[in-house]
Amino acid sequence: xxxxxxxxxxxxxxxxxxxxxxxxxxxxxxxxxxxxxxxxxxxxxxxxxxxxxxxxxxxxxxxxxxxxxxxxxxxxxxxxxxxxxxxxxxxxxxxxxxxxxxxxxxxxxxxxxxxxxxxxxxxxxxxxxxxxxxxxxxxxxxxxxxxxxxxxxxxxxxxxxxxxxxxxxxxxxxxxxxxxxxxxxxxxxxxxxxxxx
Amino acid sequence: xxxxxxxxxxxxxxxxxxxxxxxxxxxxxxxxxxxxxxxxxxxxxxxxxxxxxxxxxxxxxxxxxxxxxxxxxxxxxxxxxxxxxxxxxxxxxxxxxxxxxxxxxxxxxxxxxxxxxxxxxxxxxxxxxxxxxxxxxxxxxxxxxxxxxxxxxxxxxxxxxxxxxxxxxxxxxxxxxxxxxxxxxxxxxxxxxxxxx
Numbered sequence: 235x236x237x238x239x240x241x242x243x244x245x246x247x248x249x250x251x252x253x254x255x256x257x258x259x260x261x262x263x264x265x266x267x268x269x270x271x272x273x274x275x276x277x278x279x280x281x282x283x284x285x286x287x288x289x290x291x292x293x294x295x296x297x298x299x300x301x302x303x304x305x306x307x308x309x310x311x312x313x314x315x316x317x318x319x320x321x322x323x324x325x326x327x328x329x330x331x332x333x334x335x336x337x338x339x340x341x342x343x344x345x346x347x348x349x350x351x352x353x354x355x356x357x358x359x360x361x362x363x364x365x366x367x368x369x370x371x372x373x374x375x376x377x378x379x380x381x382x383x384x385x386x387x388x389x390x391x392x393x394x395x396x397x398x399x400x401x402x403x404x405x406x407x408x409x410x411x412x413x414x415x416x417x418x419x420x421x422x423x424x425x426x427x428x429x430x431x
Numbered sequence: 432x433x434x435x436x437x438x439x440x441x442x443x444x445x446x447x448x449x450x451x452x453x454x455x456x457x458x459x460x461x462x463x464x465x466x467x468x469x470x471x472x473x474x475x476x477x478x479x480x481x482x483x484x485x486x487x488x489x490x491x492x493x494x495x496x497x498x499x500x501x502x503x504x505x506x507x508x509x510x511x512x513x514x515x516x517x518x519x520x521x522x523x524x525x526x527x528x529x530x531x532x533x534x535x536x537x538x539x540x541x542x543x544x545x546x547x548x549x550x551x552x553x554x555x556x557x558x559x560x561x562x563x564x565x566x567x568x569x570x571x572x573x574x575x576x577x578x579x580x581x582x583x584x585x586x587x588x589x590x591x592x593x594x595x596x597x598x599x600x601x602x603x604x605x606x607x608x609x610x611x612x613x614x615x616x617x618x619x620x621x622x623x624x625x626x627x628x
Binding site: 311312313314315318350353354357375376378379380382383386387389390394412413414415416417419420421422423424 | 508509510511512515547550551554572573575576577579580583584586587591609610611612613614616617618619620621
């Protein structure tokens with residue numbers, strides 16, 4: 235890939251990821267990112283609001299896709315099935331990106347500010363799924379519980395998928411297996427209670 | 432209660448909560464808190480590191496109690512039962528404090544920085560419960576799933592308990608009911624899968 239290829243945004247993102255990995259997020263400056271990409275700081279700020287956005291630019295699109303998945307689930311699906319289907323629908327976004335996801339995960343894990351930002355992102359996803367379930371007519375506390383359980387499965391599943399050495403199971407499969415484990419766990423420990431209306 | 436009662440810490444905390452409620456967390460200064468409590472700023476900083484600590488001082492004790500609850504659960508309890516028992520064991524801490532909890536919840540909800548801090552507190556609780564389950568010999572992903580599900584129940588349950596108009600159900604009952612709802616939700620939507628070892 236030539237240095238002068240006009241994909242400025244992609245070059246800046248790749249340069250940033252490299253530098254965050256090499257020197258840490260905190261220690262990397264926008265000037266260094268721009269220099270490594272062979273571009274100017276002004277160009278960086280035309281594409282990204284700040285250093286952090288390189289790592290979180292996909293969050294809004296992810297949330298939108300997840301909500302679309304909730305909306306698109308079959309009308310007769312149980313709430314937890316709706317959430318599982320929505321999560322399955324976003325898994326392909328990550329399929330080609332395991333190396334990037336792995337690199338990103340390590341950068342986020344190494345920095346408290348980024349870990350906090352990641353928590354906020356996940357809380358926003360849970361809130362968006364909860365709201366989309368309300369739209370489908372799911373009551374409380376079922377909507378919040380299903381959304382929170384789903385986002386926990388996503389978080390734990392993503393960690394496991396990224397960490398897997400063999401690049402074997404796809405994210406969707408990992409999450410489906412976790413839903414199954416959650417079901418077994420809950421069945422082993424708590425008697426179901428009829429929802430109050 | 433006399434103004435000169437020597438409970439400086441309690442007076443400062445009450446003054447802070449009043450002012451956060453009246454003017455907002457952001458707009459309140461330590462000087463105002465000290466003045467309302469009839470004490471000096473120096474005294475405030477002898478008791479609290481900053482304005483935020485008034486709202487989060489109980490976090491470390493809560494985490495310790497929750498971990499104690501995990502350790503103390505019967506040896507043969509299923510992981511989700513362990514988590515439910517640990518949550519039940521912390522519920523009495525809040526029993527006498529619903530008005531304070533309600534006031535605190537409103538202050539936290541109104542401020543993005545405090546909402547983030549609350550997310551971090553909850554993530555730390557989930558991590559502590561996960562680690563305590565590992566100590567009991569619970570494998571992954573069961574430990575993470577049980578801990579995350581439990582903290583979701585705690586968060587949703589706490590919100591419902593605080594918001595309840597009639598001051599009826601106790602927090603422990605609210606959480607038990609949520610575990611039952613979670614069980615029903617999961618049973619309605621996902622087939623249990625045997626844990627892999």
